[in-house]
Amino acid sequence: MTAADVTVPQRITVARALRGRRIDFWGLLFETMLLVALLACLAIIVLLMWEVVNDGSGVYADRGFVLSQWPDQIGATISEVFDFVVDPIGVPGWIFSIAFVLLLPLGIYAAFRKSWKIGLLVVGLLVGALVFAGLIQTSDFLSAPLSRFPERAGIGQAIFGSLVLAAIVILVAMPLGIATAVYLEEYAPENRFTNVVRLNIRNLAGVPSVVYGILGLAVFVQLMGTDIATIPVVGGLLQDIFGESGITGGKTILAGGLTLSVVVLPIVIVTASESIRAVPQALREGGYGVGATKWEVQRTLVLPNAFSGILTGTILSVSRAIGETAPLILVGAFYGTFFTTGSSSFWDKFSTTYTALPQVVYQWAAEPSQEFRISLTAAAIMALLVVTLIANMAAILLRNHFENRW
Amino acid sequence: MSTMTTVPPTPIDLSGSRRRHRRERVVRTFFRVAGLSSLAISIAIVASLVGDSLTFLNNIDLSSLWTEPHRWAPRVGKFDLLTVFMGSLLVTGIAMIVAIPLGLGAAFYLAEYASARVRRILKPVLEVLAGIPSIVLGFFAVAWIGPNIVQNIWTDASAFSIAAAGIGVGFLVTPLVASVSEDSMRAVPTALREASYGMGARKITTVTRVVFPAAISGIVAAIILATARAIGETMVVLLAAGSFAEADYTTSVSNVGLTVTAAMASLATGTDQVAGGGGSGAGQAFNSLFFLGLLLFGVTLVLNVVGDLFVRRIRESY
Numbered sequence: 001m002t003a004a005d006v007t008v009p010q011r012i013t014v015a016r017a018l019r020g021r022r023i024d025f026w027g028l029l030f031e032t033m034l035l036v037a038l039l040a041c042l043a044i045i046v047l048l049m050w051e052v053v054n055d056g057s058g059v060y061a062d063r064g065f066v067l068s069q070w071p072d073q074i075g076a077t078i079s080e081v082f083d084f085v086v087d088p089i090g091v092p093g094w095i096f097s098i099a100f101v102l103l104l105p106l107g108i109y110a111a112f113r114k115s116w117k118i119g120l121l122v123v124g125l126l127v128g129a130l131v132f133a134g135l136i137q138t139s140d141f142l143s144a145p146l147s148r149f150p151e152r153a154g155i156g157q158a159i160f161g162s163l164v165l166a167a168i169v170i171l172v173a174m175p176l177g178i179a180t181a182v183y184l185e186e187y188a189p190e191n192r193f194t195n196v197v198r199l200n201i202r203n204l205a206g207v208p209s210v211v212y213g214i215l216g217l218a219v220f221v222q223l224m225g226t227d228i229a230t231i232p233v234v235g236g237l238l239q240d241i242f243g244e245s246g247i248t249g250g251k252t253i254l255a256g257g258l259t260l261s262v263v264v265l266p267i268v269i270v271t272a273s274e275s276i277r278a279v280p281q282a283l284r285e286g287g288y289g290v291g292a293t294k295w296e297v298q299r300t301l302v303l304p305n306a307f308s309g310i311l312t313g314t315i316l317s318v319s320r321a322i323g324e325t326a327p328l329i330l331v332g333a334f335y336g337t338f339f340t341t342g343s344s345s346f347w348d349k350f351s352t353t354y355t356a357l358p359q360v361v362y363q364w365a366a367e368p369s370q371e372f373r374i375s376l377t378a379a380a381i382m383a384l385l386v387v388t389l390i391a392n393m394a395a396i397l398l399r400n401h402f403e404n405r406w
Numbered sequence: 407m408s409t410m411t412t413v414p415p416t417p418i419d420l421s422g423s424r425r426r427h428r429r430e431r432v433v434r435t436f437f438r439v440a441g442l443s444s445l446a447i448s449i450a451i452v453a454s455l456v457g458d459s460l461t462f463l464n465n466i467d468l469s470s471l472w473t474e475p476h477r478w479a480p481r482v483g484k485f486d487l488l489t490v491f492m493g494s495l496l497v498t499g500i501a502m503i504v505a506i507p508l509g510l511g512a513a514f515y516l517a518e519y520a521s522a523r524v525r526r527i528l529k530p531v532l533e534v535l536a537g538i539p540s541i542v543l544g545f546f547a548v549a550w551i552g553p554n555i556v557q558n559i560w561t562d563a564s565a566f567s568i569a570a571a572g573i574g575v576g577f578l579v580t581p582l583v584a585s586v587s588e589d590s591m592r593a594v595p596t597a598l599r600e601a602s603y604g605m606g607a608r609k610i611t612t613v614t615r616v617v618f619p620a621a622i623s624g625i626v627a628a629i630i631l632a633t634a635r636a637i638g639e640t641m642v643v644l645l646a647a648g649s650f651a652e653a654d655y656t657t658s659v660s661n662v663g664l665t666v667t668a669a670m671a672s673l674a675t676g677t678d679q680v681a682g683g684g685g686s687g688a689g690q691a692f693n694s695l696f697f698l699g700l701l702l703f704g705v706t707l708v709l710n711v712v713g714d715l716f717v718r719r720i721r722e723s724y
Contacts, residue, residue, distance in 0.1 A: 027610035031519055037511020038520075038528065041584065044577050045535050048542070051550045179440030187437050199714070201444045206631065206710035207703065208638020210667050211451065213674065214699040218454030262447055269444065293426055295433040316537075323539025326640035326667070330674040358541045358641075365545055365645050374549065381542050392537035396530045 052385065056378030063140040063154075098167050099129030141379060146360070150371035155380050161253060161356040162322050162387075168257025169264060169321045174314050176261075177268025181310075182298060184269075185276040205266035213330025216259030221331055225250040251332030253354040259331045263324055264317035271316065275309020276302060308402040312395045319391035323384065325358035357384045455703060458696035465690050476655030478664055480673060480691035489655040490698070493568065493665040494637055497647070500572025500659060501579060501636040506629060508576075509583025513628075516584070517591035518613050529588075536581035544645030547574030552646065560660035566648025569659040574642040579632040586631060586717075590624020591617055623719040630713035634706045640667040670698050 107122045109115075136142045136159065144154020180201075188194040223231065225248040229239045238247070248255040279302050287297035303310075332353075361384060364377040471487050478489040512532065516525050551573050552565035563569065594617050602612040618625075648662030650672050656663055664672075673695040 024608055024610065027608055030610045030613070031515075034511045034515035034519060037508050038515045040508055041512045041532060041535065041580055042528070044580075045531065047550060048538070048546045051546060052542070055549065176440055176443055179437050180444060183437035183441035187434060188441060197441060197445055199711075200448050202714055203707060203710045204444060204448060206634050206706060206713075207451070208635075208640070208667060208706055210638065210640045210670050211455075211699050211703050211706075214670075214696060215447070215451045215454050217674070218458070218696075219450050265444070265447070293430050295430050296426075298433075319537055323537075323541065325539070325541045326671055329671050358539060361541050361545065362641065362645070365541075365548065377545055378549075381545055384539060385542060388537055388539055389534060392534055393530070396533050400526075400530065 049385075052378050052381050054378075055374050056376075056380075056382045059141055059375050059379035060139070060382070063144075098163050099126060102167055102170060103129075142383065146355070150369065150376055153372070153376060155357065155360055155383060158355050158357045158360040158380070159383065161354045161359075164253050164354075165257045165260055165356055166318050166322055168254065169261045169318055170314070172258060172261040173265050173268050173317060173321075177265050177313075177317075178272050178303075178310055180265075180269045181272035181276055182303070185273050186294070186298060186302065201266050201269050205270060208326075209263050209324055210326040210330065212259060212263045213327035215262065216255060216327055216331040220248050220255040220258045221251055224248045225252075225255060251353065256328055256331050256354065256356070259327050260321040260324060263327055264321050267317040267320060268313050271313025272306070272310045275306040275313070278309065279305045308398060312399045312402075315391050315395040315398070319388045319395070322356075322391075323358055323388045325362055328356055328359050329362070357387075451703065455696055455700040458693050459700045462690050462693035462697045465693070477652070478655075478669060479652040480669075480694050481651065483690070485694050485697075486655065487701075489653055490664055490666045490669045492655060492657060493643075493647070493649075493653065493663040494667070496568050496657070496659055496663065497572045497575055497639075497643055497665050498633060498636045500569060501575035501639075502629070502633060504573055504576025505580045505583050505632055505636075509580045509628070509632070510587055510625065512580075512584045513588035513591060514613065517588045518609075518617060529585075532581050532584055535577075536585065538578075539641075540578055540639060541641040541645070543574045543578050544642040546577075547571060547642055547646035556660065563660035564648065564662070566646060566662050567660050568647055568656070568663040571643045571645075571647040571663075571665075572659065574646050575636050575639045578639060578642060579635050582635060583628045583632045586628035587621065587625045590621040590628070593624065594620040623716045627713045627716035630709050630716065634709035634713065637709070638667060638702065638706055640671050643668040644671050666698050666702050670695050670702070673698075 103122050103125055106118060109118065111119070136156070141154050142159065143156040144152060145157050146155075147153040184194065184198060184201075188197070228242065228247065229235045231238060248258065283301050283305065284297050287301045292300070357380060361377055361380045364372045364380060367373050466483065466485065470483050470485050473484045473486045476486045476489050477484050478486050516529060516532075520528065547570045548565055552563075552567065552570040555573060556563050556567050556569045557565070560567070560569070598616055598620060599612055602616045607615070643665045644667075647664065647668060649664040649668070653662070653664035653669075673692060
């Protein structure tokens with residue numbers, strides 16, 4: 001007998017004992033249940049999209065951009081494009097103007113830094129805005145004003161309102177949020193007060209948006225608007241400067257945009273803080289080592305390296321702002337005529353009633369008539385989803401692309 | 407003596423120009439002011455809620471907060487809190503019954519079972535669901551959940567019901583439960599799993615006895631945060647629960663109902679600002695908005711603080 005003859009059966013016994021039962025029934029069942037839960041989540045998305053597209057696509061088939069008519073329309077469309085660029089009175093012209101204003105700082109930055117990449121990006125985004133505006137121009141449903149008649153009702157005013165709100169959010173929440181994040185991560189001393197501020201921001205992120213609506217109503221509509229004279233000490237002076245209706249003018253798009261800015265501010269702060277924290281300490285120390293001041297380190301090292309994360313947070317927050325309804329209801333987004341004549345002056349457009357996409361969806365969904373309640377609502381939701389989902393996907397892809405870089 | 411002529415630079419030479427210092431101070435002040443803005447917002451929230459709430463409480467008969475029979479009808483001075491809070495409780499309860507199994511199941515699968523490739527594709531898809539505006543889920547609740555789920559279970563229910571709203575809110579918070587708890591499961595060190603396998607444990611044993619207890623604080627946090635979100639959700643309920651300005655007390659989920667948030671939104675939409683019929687405090691309908699807001703703020707604040715404590719416990723333990 002050799003040693004090998006003895007060890008072989010022993011090895012088999014050991015292996016069999018370790019292997020356990022062949023089919024792990026409960027394990028399989030558990031795994032299947034988990035898979036079912038995951039698939040159910042995905043099924044919800046598919047069902048939701050199917051329901052919306054199923055109900056809403058008819059409107060676009062009738063009154064959307066009809067592709068078969070395009071060859072005849074190209075000449076007219078090109079002239080319209082130039083019309084609305086030169087004479088920004090219609091909704092598409094406004095869209096282009098807003099895009100232009102928002103991209104201007106980036107364009108100046110590109111020229112200043114002689115960066116071809118950013119310059120190309122700006123030109124690309126401008127062309128994109130032009131195409132987007134042109135698309136809206138060719139679709140009756142997307143450019144028509146609100147109407148009592150379902151066959152004539154469109155969401156042009158709502159798209160305009162949502163874009164202006166988004167622009168205000170970008171202009172207010174982004175600088176304020178990034179500055180707060182920089183302060184908390186880089187400047188603030190480590191003491192109890194800073195911790196209180198941090199805890200406070202995390203809690204603000206969880207406050208229901210309807211509560212922010214009350215804040216907007218009390219602060220932006222009443223205190224900074226119609227009741228401006230009641231501000232202690234400087235109230236009378238402010239009223240003399242800004243007039244009877246105050247800084248915001250009451251229930252205007254400015255008050256709505258400021259309210260939405262406050263809603264998304266915690267999101268901007270939290271995401272920007274995270275990306276600033278992810279910048280390695282060695283980079284900062286290198287900067288200080290060559291004699292840079294704190295602000296120079298921030299400007300040249302920390303912020304450029306945290307840029308992608310900050311951009312992600314901004315995109316997510318703008319997408320959230322575009323879809324947010326409850327605060328707008330409270331601060332008086334209005335279902336009604338807005339921006340119909342085009343003859344009113346620049347400031348008149350910002351000091352009258354306004355509406356936004358989610359507000360129109362809400363109003364139409366509550367209408368008794370089937371056409372409004374199902375078809376038009378779903379069509380408006382399609383427009384809303386295209387914007388928010390593209391923004392979300394862009395943000396998520398951007399984040400995944402830059403994740404774990406260090 | 408001549409060797410001493412090379413003087414080392416003094417601190418003044420090293421400190422840079424005065425302009426740089428001035429700019430540094432300006433920037434620092436700017437950042438500090440921005441940092442204080444969040445605190446200012448919180449104070450503004452509390453101030454705007456408390457002031458008008460006190461006006462409201464001073465001007466009504468306190469017994470109108472608890473009427474018999476229970477009914478929320480601010481226009482006639484019936485501010486029965488039980489009605490709206492029961493509505494919120496029912497909607498939140500149904501939402502969590504839907505969201506906890508779906509969200510935790512998806513999180514477990516993605517964190518423990520799915521291959522890296524599957525996770526890389528499916529996690530963003532789930533996050534897209536998180537980005538869908540709540541008004542869209544409100545429409546979905548009326549157009550699909552009501553007729554296809556609720557009316558199959560309760561044949562007498564209409565398309566509008568507390569159940570439809572609750573399921574819609576549940577779908578809305580599912581991605582939140584999934585992503586927070588998935589993060590906490592992924593934060594469990596691989597060494598723990600390997601130790602478990604090394605002891606000969608099966609996959610299910612490892613997941614349920616090792617990973618789950620290790621990630622429990624993150625999972626609890628996910629559930630608490632989702633609950634806070636569900637309580638604060640407005641648009642789904644406003645569209646799908648079927649009640650608007652007024653509602654009767656109900657504990658049946660197939661009935662129409664009203665939640666705190668939906669009551670607030672419908673108070674704000676205008677008609678209730680007009681003082682209505684009899685009863686004490688009938689003219690206070692609009693101010694009840696602030697009182698409800700204060701209560702809602704208090705409830706979600708407590709939930710968020712507790713949830714935050716749990717979130718921080720995961721960070722501390724590993």
